[in-house]
Amino acid sequence: MIFNATERTILAGLADVLIPAGNGMPSASEAGIANEGLDRVLTVRPEIADVLESILQMADGRGSERVIAELQTNHPDAFGVLAEFAAAAYFLNAEVRKAIGYQGQTPHPIDPNPDYLEDGLLQSVMDRGLIYRPTGD
Amino acid sequence: MPSTYLDPPRDVLIIGAGPTGAVAAKRFAEAGMRIVVLEQGDWPDYSKARADHPDFELTTGRNWSGNPNRRQAPSDYPIDDAQSDISAVLYNAVGGGTVIYAAHWQRNMPSDFRVRTLDGIADDWPLTYEELEPYYERVEIDFGVSGLAGDTAFPPGKDLPLPPAPLGPMGRIVARAHNRMGWHWWPAPNAIATRAYRNLNACTQRAACMWGCVERAKGSVDHTHWPELVKMGVRLITGARVRRLSVNGQGLVTGAVYVDRDGIEHSQNAAVTVLGANGIGTPRILLLSGGAKFPDGLANSSGLVGRRLMMHPFGTVVGLFDENLGSSHGVWGQHIHSLQFYESDPARGFLRGAKWGLQPTGGPLSMTRSYPWGDNPIWGPSFHTQLRKRLDHSAMWGIICEDLPEANNRVILDSNLTDSDGIPAPKLLYRMSENSRKLLQFHLERARESLEAAGAKETVIAPLIRETGWHLLGTAKMGTDPKTSVVDAWGRCHDVPNLYIFDGSIWPTSSGMNPTATIAAMALRCAEHLVEERKNQKVPG
Numbered sequence: 001m002i003f004n005a006t007e008r009t010i011l012a013g014l015a016d017v018l019i020p021a022g023n024g025m026p027s028a029s030e031a032g033i034a035n036e037g038l039d040r041v042l043t044v045r046p047e048i049a050d051v052l053e054s055i056l057q058m059a060d061g062r063g064s065e066r067v068i069a070e071l072q073t074n075h076p077d078a079f080g081v082l083a084e085f086a087a088a089a090y091f092l093n094a095e096v097r098k099a100i101g102y103q104g105q106t107p108h109p110i111d112p113n114p115d116y117l118e119d120g121l122l123q124s125v126m127d128r129g130l131i132y133r134p135t136g137d
Numbered sequence: 138m139p140s141t142y143l144d145p146p147r148d149v150l151i152i153g154a155g156p157t158g159a160v161a162a163k164r165f166a167e168a169g170m171r172i173v174v175l176e177q178g179d180w181p182d183y184s185k186a187r188a189d190h191p192d193f194e195l196t197t198g199r200n201w202s203g204n205p206n207r208r209q210a211p212s213d214y215p216i217d218d219a220q221s222d223i224s225a226v227l228y229n230a231v232g233g234g235t236v237i238y239a240a241h242w243q244r245n246m247p248s249d250f251r252v253r254t255l256d257g258i259a260d261d262w263p264l265t266y267e268e269l270e271p272y273y274e275r276v277e278i279d280f281g282v283s284g285l286a287g288d289t290a291f292p293p294g295k296d297l298p299l300p301p302a303p304l305g306p307m308g309r310i311v312a313r314a315h316n317r318m319g320w321h322w323w324p325a326p327n328a329i330a331t332r333a334y335r336n337l338n339a340c341t342q343r344a345a346c347m348w349g350c351v352e353r354a355k356g357s358v359d360h361t362h363w364p365e366l367v368k369m370g371v372r373l374i375t376g377a378r379v380r381r382l383s384v385n386g387q388g389l390v391t392g393a394v395y396v397d398r399d400g401i402e403h404s405q406n407a408a409v410t411v412l413g414a415n416g417i418g419t420p421r422i423l424l425l426s427g428g429a430k431f432p433d434g435l436a437n438s439s440g441l442v443g444r445r446l447m448m449h450p451f452g453t454v455v456g457l458f459d460e461n462l463g464s465s466h467g468v469w470g471q472h473i474h475s476l477q478f479y480e481s482d483p484a485r486g487f488l489r490g491a492k493w494g495l496q497p498t499g500g501p502l503s504m505t506r507s508y509p510w511g512d513n514p515i516w517g518p519s520f521h522t523q524l525r526k527r528l529d530h531s532a533m534w535g536i537i538c539e540d541l542p543e544a545n546n547r548v549i550l551d552s553n554l555t556d557s558d559g560i561p562a563p564k565l566l567y568r569m570s571e572n573s574r575k576l577l578q579f580h581l582e583r584a585r586e587s588l589e590a591a592g593a594k595e596t597v598i599a600p601l602i603r604e605t606g607w608h609l610l611g612t613a614k615m616g617t618d619p620k621t622s623v624v625d626a627w628g629r630c631h632d633v634p635n636l637y638i639f640d641g642s643i644w645p646t647s648s649g650m651n652p653t654a655t656i657a658a659m660a661l662r663c664a665e666h667l668v669e670e671r672k673n674q675k676v677p678g
Contacts, residue, residue: 023521044192045199080507083516087505088195097191100528102501105188107341107352108466110331115304116285116312116324124316130289131321133255133480135247135265 003049007056008034013064014055015086024099028086031096037089045088051081141394142403147173147372150392150407152379152422154178155233156653157413157640157660159362160276164664166369168671173405175377175395178212178230181359186349194502197348203228203237204604211398212376214556214563216417221565223448223606225417231375232359234415235653238607239347240328240355241471241494242282243650244273244658246291248480252646256481256488259541260645263617263626264662270294272658272665280356280657281334284326290476299331302340307462307532308472311495314591315475325471325494328356328653336360344469344497377403380560382410382426382435382636389677390435390636396558408676409667411628411637413660416446416609419642420548421563423613436613436630441623443549443612445542446565447647450573451605452491452536453509454584455498456593457526465529467497475534478583479649487575489539491649493584498531509533509599532591534584538577539649542611543570608652613642627670628663634675639663 003011015028031037042049055078059067071079090096097103116122149165151158154176165172185200187193198207203226205213212229228237247266252259274295283299301324304312308324315322329346330337340354353360367373376398383391383404392406412419420443426435434442471494479490498504504527505515515523546567554562585596616622619631624643630636639660641652648655667674 018516019520020518022518023525025521040192041195044195047199083505084195084502087502088192091194091501092191097501100501100524102465102528104191105193105343105345105466105500107189107343109341110303110339112300112332114300115309116301118309119313121304121309121312121316122287122324125289125322126287128289128319128321131476131480132246132290132292133248134292135251135255 003038008038010056010059011038011052014059014067014082017064017068018083018086019090026096028090031090031093033086033089037092038085040092041085041089048081048085051078052085054078055082140402142401144173144403144405146392146406147171148408150175150405150410151413152393152411153233153413153415153418153640154231154363154373155413155415156235156358156657158233159358159366160657160660161411161413161639161664162366162371163279163362164661164668166366166371168668173372173374173407175379175393175405176231176373176375177378178228179375180231181236183349183351186351188343188345188349188351193345194500201237201348203607205229211557214560215554217551217554217562217564221567222569222603223450223567224603225448225565225606225609226604227415227417227609230359231363231373232357234607235357236359237347238357238653239469239471241651242277242280242284242326242328242654243474243492244291245648245650245655246476246479249646249648249650252489258488260616262645263615266292269655269658269662272662273654276654276657276661280328280361281330281337282326282328282356283331285324288323290321290323290479297326299334301325302327302329302331302468302470302472305463305467305472306460307464308495310458310460310462311532311587311591312473314587318590320475320587321477322473322475325474327468327470329468329470330354330356336364340468342466342468344466344499346469378556378558378560379422380425380558382422384426384428384430384435385677387677388633389675390633391677400558409635409637409674411639413640415640416612416642417548417563419638419640420612421550424550425561436623436632436636438632439620439623441614441621444544444547445611445614446546446548446567446609447540447542447611447644448567448606449540449608449647450538450569450577452538452577452581452601453533453599454536454581454588455509455531455533455597455599456588456591457595458530458532458593460592461529462532463529464497464532465500469497471496471535475587478580485579487572487579489541489576489649491536491538491576491580493534493536493580496533496535498527498533501528504528508602510597511600513597532588534587536577536580536584537649537651538573538580540573540647541570542646548612608641608647610641610644610647610652613638614645615643616645627666635677637663637667
């Protein structure tokens with residue numbers, strides 16, 4: 001599915017209801033979710049194109065907030081797909097990721113120094129004694 | 138071209154290349170037996186593991202879904218779950234469920250083997266914790282289990298092969314709270330390599346354990362067992378879907394008929410057959426194998442094949458904290474576990490208990506989803522505020538509830554639905570019991586108190602979702618009486634002396650633990666007994 005400019009504008013409007021600008025963060029459309037974002041999402045999850053297309057048909061010139069309300073009320077599965085697309089595309093934007101302090105599931109090698117020994121944490125558990133029921137076997 | 142190819146006979150045929158099949162195959166191979174393993178899936182495709190890519194969170198549900206009805210891979214069979222409160226989660230591949238498990242490595246507690254004696258309900262197991270303990274120790278070495286000896290919820294035992302994963306900020310904050318409350322916690326055991334170990338690399342805490350570990354750090358048997366087993370000469374046939382077991386005139390199993398991916402039928406004969414196809418796949422095969430002689434299914438004179446299905450209702454509570462807990466990362470996996478309310482207390486209005494595992498909550502996309510956040514929408518003007526409150530500031534208790542056996546919770550064959558080879562699909566009839574509902578509610582409330590005591594400013598009890606049936610247990614009960622059980626204490630079918638079941642189907646009760654540790658230990662114990670008794674084993678002439 002190749003979404004045309006008009007369709008992308010409608011999707012951007014819907015996504016802006018979900019992710020408006022605020023707190024120094026861009027809105028969904030400002031983050032390009034209906035442009036590069038949409039294309040990147042569809043590359044990974046092509047199956048959601050059909051749902052987005054049906055949402056576009058449902059929108060049919062109505063206001064974005066009204067469409068969102070109807071999706072939430074009457075079409076929760078479709079709403080879930082739209083929300084997943086909007087948020088996924090938003091978080092694929094490098095500037096957004098930087099602004100929220102998230103650089104992906106980056107490697108965090110395990111520190112070999114055990115943190116469970118801090119502050120006598122474990123000693124407190126051991127002092128409370130065994131808690132299992134012996135079976136006598 | 139023959140209608141059915143005759144594959145070379147073997148000493149042992151194992152059906153299923155998950156943890157049961159892997160552990161059993163290793164023991165049999167060490168004993169010099171000739172083994173063939175039929176696996177309907179393929180080797181896992183780790184090129185689809187995306188934890189090191191920006192689109193990781195977007196790919197998890199598509200590439201690594203545990204629901205075969207959603208996945209619909211060529212290796213999958215459909216499951217009719219319309220009459221079940223919980224959908225089954227499983228993975229048909231070399232490695233089986235360990236490919237997608239969270240690797241929580243929980244031994245059962247001693248009381249789990251004595252439920253009838255201690256609580257007056259359900260059944261005792263025909264073995265004790267103490268009898269199984271040496272087998273736990275051996276499989277823990279093979280799986281590369283990390284953790285810390287001395288857990289006060291278990292009898293004293295030996296060190297595990299690897300040190301535990303870090304508690305991390307969220308583990309420490311909850312541990313301190315439990316110490317103030319006098320509640321149990323302990324650094325959690327996981328089948329996750331916290332250091333390089335054998336052919337596993339060290340974990341780097343990408344919190345991606347269930348969706349394709351890119352580091353090869355998770356102890357899934359496609360890494361820990363199968364490469365070596367293939368080198369040892371175990372014949373592993375992938376894309377092999379069993380149609381039925383074959384039975385001779387003496388009532389002995391002679392092997393299995395399977396269909397390969399090209400639709401060609403094969404007959405694989407063996408002296409002994411072992412089922413390790415999980416709590417749904419195993420009864421399905423038995424029910425498919427009855428024929429005219431056993432219309433109720435093979436090995437089913439007790440009528441219990443497929444009955445007593447237990448799936449562990451699962452609950453989740455999330456806490457939101459002011460502190461940055463770094464909870465987008467970690468092992469997933471569990472950082473600490475708590476067994477404070479595991480043992481029965483009749484005063485609570487139900488029997489048995491649950492295990493809690495403290496887990497990360499993932500990256501930003503996970504902060505927006507309906508699970509676990511439920512009726513706490515993030516959308517609209519508060520989006521950015523909510524996101525900052527959740528991302529790296531949340532910790533999650535996952536709660537595994539013990540499910541008691543009930544005859545009417547069961548696996549049957551569907552009268553209409555089939556897999557792609559025309560073999561009848563399984564159908565689940567499962568309703569969560571009143572005991573399980575009370576148990577779950579109690580534990581959700583206590584878990585909420587735990588997080589509040591740790592300083593959570595808000596807590597969210599996740600909605601119950603259907604796709605949590607990771608643990609498929611009980612559908613071919615183990616016991617000493619052939620009238621009330623399917624297999625004996627060593628996994629041998631009472632009705633068919635050269636047919637064995639080693640997987641979670643044989644559990645008399647489900648415990649409230651993640652089951653892979655006990656599935657693996659039981660498989661080793663049963664396999665070892667078969668090896669030791671092989672000279673007395675009845676085999677087809």
